[in-house]
Amino acid sequence: MQSELMREDQSRSPEERLRPERLRTDCPVLLSERLVLRAPHEEDIDALAHLANNAKVATMVSRMPHPYTVNDAADFVRRTKDGAIGKCVYAITKAEDGVFLGCCGIEPHADSQTVEIGYWLGEPYWNQGYMTEAAQVLTDMVFRTRQIAQIDARCRVTNVGSRRVIQKCGFQFQGSGMVPSLALGGMVPVEWYRLDRKTWMSLRSWGGMR
DSSP states (O other): OOOSOOOOOOOOOOOOOEEEEEESSTOOOEEEESEEEEEOOGGHHHHHHHHHSSSHHHTTTTOSSSOOOOHHHHHHHHHTTTTTTTEEEEEEEEEOOOOOEEEEEEEEEETTSEEEEEEEGGGTTTTHHHHHHHHHHHHHHHHHHSSSSSSEEETTTTTTHHHHHHHHTOOOOEEEEEEEETTTTTTEEEEEEEHHHHEEEEEHHHHTTT
């Protein structure tokens, strides 16, 4: 994913404070210390278009066009409501005032034991820890609510910030490869990382994902 949701039950960890409402059956709204992750909706369209219409963002995300228009943003919101984009798609918003920061989500693999996490954040909000916070609460939700063995993540080899997020969340390097970039109109080199359930449980017990 933030002010539409009030912080509740402070005795529980931020990752466990889930809203009763759901995006769909298995995509709960998520709360962390500073963020709310919820379904994208029409009120996000202008902010989404503004933040996504940035080559520094689009060239780091495989399926984001550039330029990115208001019509693109409206179509994105519509498709998320229709369930046409992955399994769970979240708007990342600030808990204090509801400001839209970016998006994240998960997409299942064909083997049913793996999902892949993806995310992007508007440039004004880089280097403030927001993406790591969102990725951690999303990762926790996945392992707690799904019978999967591992979560994958990929980032461009030039994306230092994204690599740092992935590593802070406990993902381990697996290898390199190539993926298509819609914004660049070609293939780009990426690094592939994986977090398995056993490692996640160890990190949680050690407090290594705070």
